[in-house]
Amino acid sequence: METKVIRCNCCGEEYIVEGGVVKKDFLTIEKDWGFFSKKDGQRHSIVLCEKCYDSWTAQFQLAPAISDTKELI
Numbered sequence: 001m002e003t004k005v006i007r008c009n010c011c012g013e014e015y016i017v018e019g020g021v022v023k024k025d026f027l028t029i030e031k032d033w034g035f036f037s038k039k040d041g042q043r044h045s046i047v048l049c050e051k052c053y054d055s056w057t058a059q060f061q062l063a064p065a066i067s068d069t070k071e072l073i
């Protein structure tokens with residue numbers, strides 16, 4: 001069984017993924033910076049755990065837009 005580790009970029013916490021299952025969810029951001037940035041040609045990848053996502057977005061002037069993605073039965 002393949003074991004993989006997901007690490008939160010913010011707090012550094014490690015989450016073990018066994019057989020493709022980790023009972024957590026994460027924010028993953030992948031950004032290919034373009035010509036009008038100072039990082040043209042670079043791809044930046046970030047993983048945040050839910051706790052760090054919450055404390056990060058709590059600092060925003062505008063809260064993230066939230067909508068339902070599935071019908072809860």
Ligand SMILES: [Zn+2]
Binds near residue numbers: 010
């Ligand atoms: Zn974290």
